[in-house]
Amino acid sequence: MGSRFYSTDWPFREYSLDDIGFDLRRALGLYRVIDEEGEQVGDFDVDVDRLLEMYVYMVRARILDDWLLRLQRVGKVALHAPNKGQEAVGVGAAMALDGGDWLFPSYRELGAYLVKGMSEEEILDRAIANIDDILRGSEFAVYGKRSVNLVPAPVPVGNQAPHAVGAAMAAKILGHRTVVMAIFGDGATSRGHFHAALNFAGVFKAPVVFVVQNNQWAISLPSRRQTASVTFAVKGVAYGVPSVRVDGNDVLAVYTIAREAVERARRGEGPTLVEAVTYRMGPHTTADDPDKYRDPGEVKLFEKLDPIIRFKKFLYKKGFLDEDQDRRIWEEWSSRIEDTVKKCYNKPPLPVDVILENVYSKPTWNLLEQYEELKESLEIIRELGLEVD
Amino acid sequence: MTDLPLMNMVQALNSALREEMRRNPRIVVLGEDVGRRGGVFLVTDGLIDEFGAERVIDTPLTELGIVGVAVGMALYGLKPVAEIQFIDFIYEALDQLLSEAAKIRRRTGGMYSAPIVVRGPCCGGVRGGMFHSQSPESYFVHTPGLITIMPSTPYDAKGLLKSALRSEDPVVFLEPKILYRTVREEVPEEDYVVPIGKARVAKEGSDVTVVTWGAMVYQALEAAKLVKARHGWDVEVIDLRTLFPFDKDAILESLEKTGRLMVVHEAPRTLGLGAEIAAYVAENAIDMLRAPIKRVTGFDAPFPLVHEKLYMPNVARIYMGLSKLMKY
Ligand SMILES: Cc1ncc(C[n+]2csc(CCOP(=O)(O)OP(=O)(O)O)c2C)c(N)n1
Ligand SMILES: [Mg+2]
DSSP states (O other): OOOOEEOSSSSOOEEOGGGGSSOGGGGTSOBOSBOTTSOBOSOOOOOHHHHHHHHHHHHHHHHHHHHHHHHHHTTSSSOOOOOTTOHHHHHHHHHTSOTTOEEEOOTTOHHHHHHHTOOHHHHHHHHHTBTTOTTTTOOSSOOOBGGGTBOOOOSSTTTHHHHHHHHHHHHHHTTOOOOEEEEEETGGGGSHHHHHHHHHHHHHTOSEEEEEEEOSEETTEEHHHHOSSSOSHHHHHHTTOOEEEEETTOHHHHHHHHHHHHHHHHTTOOOEEEEEEOOOOSOSSTTOOGGGTSOHHHHHHHHTTOHHHHHHHHHHHHTSOOHHHHHHHHHHHHHHHHHHHHHHHTSOBOOGGGGGSSSSSSOOHHHHHHHHHHHHHHHHHHHHTOOOO | OOOOOEEOHHHHHHHHHHHHHHHOTTEEEEETTOSTTOOTTSTTTTHHHHHOTTTEEEOOSOHHHHHHHHHHHHHHTOEEEEEOSSGGGGGGGHIIIIIIITTHHHHTTTSOOOOOEEEEEEOOSSSOOTTSSOOOHHHHHTSTTOEEEOOOSHHHHHHHHHHHHTOSSOEEEEEEGGGTTTOOEEOOSSOOOOOTTOOEEEEOOSSEEEEEOTTHHHHHHHHHHHHHHHHOOOEEEEEOOEEETOOHHHHHHHHHHHOOEEEEEEEESTTSHHHHHHHHHHHHHGGGOSSOOEEEEEOSSOOOSSSHHHHSOOHHHHHHHHHHHHHO
16 A cells, blocks of 8 residues: 554554554455355354254244234333344354353344343343333333343443443453453444443453444434444444454354454453444334335345344255254244243233332432322322322 | 314424424424434424425434534524434433533623524323433523423424524423324414413412423313312412423412412422422512422332333322312
8 A cells, every 4th residue: 555654642653554453354344154045155163052052042032023023012012122134143142152241232132132041031021011020110122130141221322332341341350251242233333422432442451342233224314324434343443442344144153253252352352343234124113114214125135134044044054954943943932932921911010119119229218208109199099080000 | 264273292393393494594403313204203204305404414323413513503503403312312412412502602701602402302101111201301491501491282382492493592392292192282374483481371270379391281280170170179270381491470470379389290309390499489489378389290210111100290199289288
């Protein structure tokens, strides 16, 4: 190229692209292990059992996603953000973590919750906000469980990015070998939180992996209008964070690069950003109407790139799975999840006093007074036969 | 007389924006999904077709960007309307709103001002959970330099938004989303404004003054009916409409009649606007009062997903408060 490059600090040091310490081009390319036809085009290091495990997680996420849509339609679930078509991102990324590692996901990553160790029953209880809801009726469409280091997502998108960095810095300060991962959408990269997180991660070499789930839409905004950067991954480069762009509909590509990032972080070599390019097949949420802004033909196009179908073709070609086994996997999980739905559907609601709990470690005097007011209001409602709740 | 068209609040807001954008070529609308999508509640529906993508701007997903850029546009001479998709997401932009928009007139010795309009859906009642239900008006009312408005009817929504779009000061315009499509009324298609700083008497009465705003106006009216039927008490309901500068005269005038004050708001009680109204009345008109001031508000806890109608002020809790006031 012939151009000269200079460092930021005085006296300016001249350097070449090789001195940056990582390969810039990986932020511009698209890493793949499996192509659209299910042919292997890259290397991977995963045994057959684990490949099938990945496949089953993706199937489970797809079936559960469909149930959450149906439950929302009948009013049992307040809101759902469909995961359909993006299963490879959550499953591939979360499988790269070890048991003790932490995950700060967004609201659209059913596969990641399952991999991390939240069961279908726990997810459904949460979505319905029934008596067994782990989050005690506080919020819709977010999931998490402390015992498996899965931190519930904030609804303001991307707020969790700096949390992941802070947790990673804490692990480092405490001498733990924990790695922390954050998953968030393409839209979230526009927020200040993302930029603060990347900057801190780079400066402090935090053992953190950022996964930008680029499903090409943020509600009605296509990702080419979200940013003028050629890829989302190059944003990491600007912060000195090695960044890699992968095909997000290729679960083995996501897994392989995420695993490399997790291992790097665990070796103390600092953060990585992984952009996983996928596609949001459904509406943004059950409250959205995508026909207003998106050509339905585009969805048809991406249906052909369905990550589950692609992985299945690969498994068939390799002889790791046959049609009969595949049918049994779908049947088994369809019926298991249907049974779980039935079980969760009829559980009683949360008691009324949850609305005043968990504000402080112990209720303050105003909350104690207000609890009395709440109780009295329930009596009045009964006495006067009012319809309120 | 020709019949006026029936409009809901979304249509009324849309027509205010449309009419004002025709009148004033310097008005631009910016925010997440405001263009092709027309906003997630369709308040800006169709504006992009009439005014183009230069004046109806789909922005990247960052509230601080939206409000910060709006401030810059206003400094240069445009009249930006920044939509916050849900007002619960305003917090990232508070530095721009509270430090910049609110203070820039003062900080520049009056040379510059940033009379932006920040508008968005607020408040609860639609199973929106913690971040699609909040009533954050106190942060704005507490900040010198901002005007804060919350209409409760389509007519007022249109008239007040027009006033906001002609205001020389920055305005935070809060739209109770539960009222977007539940109330319809006649709304003129020709030009009119509802002045900033003037309350509306939603129901006249002589025994108690209930000062309220937003969707709580309807709860107060319900409760007024209930106590009238059960006890014969005659409640006056004042819809504040402009939360700051609030219409102190309307409150005092009503108290002169009733001598009893209740404030009802969805926001949490502690340091809610009810506290300021109560303090104002206590300082300036305590001799008018025949009973202690009563507040019925959202509880001092984050807005819940479950049992939200028990968290928000409801007819039962307003009834309890009115009973205490009347039996004092
Ligand atoms: C701070 C903030 N602003 C606005 C919203 C409303 N909103 C919810 S999701 C969303 C789009 C998010 O897009 P992206 O980050 O790409 O994630 P995706 O939904 O595509 O998975 C918006 C604007 C929000 N949740 N948080
Ligand atoms: Mg997206």
